[in-house]
Amino acid sequence: MSLFSLAWRNLLYRPWSTLLSVILAALGAGLISIILLLNWQLEQQFDRNLAGIDLVVGAKGSPLQLMMSSMYHISSPTGNVPLDAVKPFLNPAHPYIELGVPLSLGDSYRGRRIVGTRPRFLELYSATLAEGEMWSEVMDVVAGATVARELNLEVGDTFQSSHGLIEDDDLTHREAPSFRITGILAPSGTVADLILLTPNESLWAVHDTHDHAAEDHQKSHYDVNAPLTDYTDESITSVLLRFRGTSVAGLNMQRSINENTELQAVTPSIQLAELYATVGQGEQILRQLGYVVVGVSILSIFIGLYSSLDRRRGELALLRSLGAGPGKLFGLLLLEGTLTAVAGALLGLALSHLGLALIARYFSENYRYDFRALVFLPEEAWILLAAVVVGALASLVPARRAARTDVHQTLAGR
Amino acid sequence: MYIYDVLITQDLTYRYPDSSTTFRFPDLRVDRAGTLLLLGPSGAGKSTWLHLLAGVLSPSGGRTELDGVDYAALRGSKLDRFRGRNIGLVFQRPYFLEALTVLENLAIARRTAGLPPDRELLQSTLHLLGMDDYADRHPGRLSVGEQQRVTIARALVNRPQLILADEPTSALDNRNAARVSALLRERASELGAALVVVTHDERLRGDFRQVVDLAQQSIHN
Known part of the structure; x- marks a missing residue:
């Protein structure tokens, strides 16, 4: 012993x-x-989902809410902004902006957020397709790896979206056209795994039906391959921006947007630092x-x-x-x-x-x-x-x- | 020196710190398998003497020799190890490691003496004391008599050259006192160990080959 x-x-x-x-x-x-x-x-x-995003531009309101809803998809958006107001940020020739990714939020399927965007969204998170293909039409959907696994989604499946983020049958857009899965992403360990991606136009199409039930909704007047800037009188939720070079221009741009426009701009790294400081106490x-x-x-x-x-x-x-x-x-x-x-x-x-x-x-x-x-x-x-x-x-x-x-x-x- | 003497003490003295009294103990010679009874009333210095023989106390002067080793001169871990290996102790109160079973209490005695565990030896030692069925029981749940037998088993388990017992029968009735006395003498004899018992229990006087009666000797001045 x-x-x-x-x-x-x-x-x-x-x-x-x-x-x-x-x-x-x-x-x-x-x-x-x-x-x-x-x-x-x-x-x-x-940090993993910062994805090199330098600025988030959206509707005025809580900056934390804008960042959380647009980058982490865990909160309601602050509202929508006119597409015309954010078109400059989507200009590929912008001297300071390397990448501008438009987001249209507001709908979900079984509690998973449907994000209307453009294919370059995948660049932010280095996400790639594991099966199927990218969307080619309105209502086409590419599902994140985790969503597809948890909801047993396969290419070819169709579904109808609900308003908001809550899983509630009463909030389903029954009159709206169905979404159709065309591709499934490979796991990236980022927020891209957790959402359903679709062209911005899909969410407009859903709400066209919602807002004008009597109208015959035609998908044909939307071209998902055209630049988003071609549209007028539409609205989106926010734009995720990645700058070229230094962020001094970014800081100036943030101040300028907040002071001179009806929009709100948030720098995620600063917002996160403030969040950490609050949580840190x-x-x-x-x-x-x-x-x-x-x-x-x-x-x-x-x-x-x-x-x-x-x-x-x-x-x-x-x-x-x-x-x-x-x-x-x-x-x-x-x-x-x-x-x-x-x-x-x-x-x-x-x-x-x-x-x-x-x-x-x-x-x-x-x-x-x-x-x-x-x-x-x-x-x-x-x-x-x-x-x-x-x-x-x-x-x-x-x-x-x-x-x-x-x-x-x-x-x-x- | 007699060739068969295993325990020899000479001019052994002890003075407690902060005391002016010095105990002087008679010289002792006990041969292998010999038995010695140190009789005396309470306060006569019996326990002090026993603890000097056990190496628990260091004498102020004199020698205590066991099989040719003057262990009174040893210090620290050498003395601890020597005591663990060569001297078996039976105390007046049956102390145990309460968290351990009877068998483990025997095993720890081998461990602390730096001896390898030997389950067969542990079992056979318990068998000698008629305690085979008690191996896995906790000593705290045994009767006083059973506890006494376990302490004797523990004193024997390292096959010591000297067994020292302090008032081993004082709490026992005549029948049990005789049994414990016989048990100690028989087992010591089987091992070839010298047995020294200090007691005020006069009932044991006839059982031992040598008797030193402290009441008739002045051991301190």
């Missing part, structure tokens, strides 16, 4: 005191771990709470071990009399403290991943975003290492006292 198994058995022998310390250590480690994991996942999701409080709980767990381990010493005096003296030196007694107590802290940290890490799995499920059901619960960060190894140090620190004083057990006095019953 090794010192390690003896320490382990001692801990199991007084389960309640051990359990309290383990739970406290688990809470501390779990809290810190889940903050790390959530932070990492959010930053991953946000809450995170900081939670992190500090985690440190406090870790402090309490140190105290709990210390009290648990120290208060057990009087009861265990005979046992410690016995070990000394059997040939165990003071160093072994010191090591035994140190191991007990360290094992408690490490067991707590392991439990905490497991709980944080379980918590993340629940959060992932919520995000997946509500926003279709995939959070991975089984991602392990290098920082988690640091949490385990910190647990070793914390356990050792907490047990240092009890271990020193154990090593100094007076064998003679104890065995003589004094």
Whole structure:
């Protein structure tokens, strides 16, 4: 029987005191771990979908809402803007704009957003077709990989869209023409996996029917291969812009749009930095709470071990009399403290991943975003290492006292 | 030196820290498989003497020699290891590692002495004490008599050269006291170990080859 198994058995022998310390250590480690994991996942999701987009131009309203709806597709749009107002941003010869991708939002199919756009949308996310082909007509749809998998969509399938993002039968555009799947994208790990792409004209066609039910809707007056700038009197939701060269021009352009037009321009990187700063305050409080709980767990381990010493005096003296030196007694107590802290940290890490799995499920059901619960960060190894140090620190004083057990006095019953 | 003497003490003295009293203990010679009873009333210094013989206390002066090794001169882990391997201790109160079973309590005695675990030896030691069925039980759930037998088994498990017992029968009735006394003497004899018992229990006087009665000797000045 090794010192390690003896320490382990001692801990199991007084389960309640051990359990309290383990739970406290688990809470501390779990809290810190889940903050790390959530932070990492959010930053991953946000950063991956930045897609080199320098500016989002749309209707006035909440800048965060404009960015979230146009880039991450998890919120309602701020409204529509006249196509004529954004045509300059779609000009391929624009001196500052390398790429301008128009978006028409507002409809969904079974909770998945239908995004009206142009084929260059795929360039933003380096998305490619896995099967089928790109759209050639109004109402043609290319489905993201995750959407296709989750909804069992295949090339040739047809469906009707619903208004908004909520899955509700009453909101289905029953009079509108059906969408038809023509292609399915390969997984790109970006927001492109989570949406249904169609020409902007498809959404106009749906709403033409919606707004003028009596009219005979003809697809023919839309040409999805023509530049969007050919249309007049239409509206879209926003434009995603990627600049040529430096972003100084971008900053100027943002200011100019916000000050001189009815449009709103948002720089995603600045908006994200502001978002992180806001979230960071809450995170900081939670992190500090985690440190406090870790402090309490140190105290709990210390009290648990120290208060057990009087009861265990005979046992410690016995070990000394059997040939165990003071160093072994010191090591035994140190191991007990360290094992408690490490067991707590392991439990905490497991709980944080379980918590993340629940959060992932919520995000997946509500926003279709995939959070991975089984991602392990290098920082988690640091949490385990910190647990070793914390356990050792907490047990240092009890271990020193154990090593100094007076064998003679104890065995003589004094 | 007699050729068969395994335990020899000479001019052994001990003074407690912060005390002006120095205990002076009679010289002892115990041969292999010999038995010695140190009788004396409470407060006569019996436990101090036993702990000096066990190497738990370091003497202020004199020698304690076991099989030619002056272990009183050893220090630190060497002394701990020597005690673990060569001296079996039976205490007045039956101390155990409560988290462990009877068999594991025996195993830990081998481990702390730096000896390899030997399950067969552990089992046979329990068998010698009639404790075969108690191997997987926790000592805290045994009767006082059963606990006493387990402590004797633990004292024997490393095949020591010297077995020291502190008041092993004081809490027992006549019948059980006689049984424990016989058990200790028989097992020590089988191992070829010297047996030293300190007690105030006069019932044991007739069982031992040598008896030192502290009541009749002045051991401190």
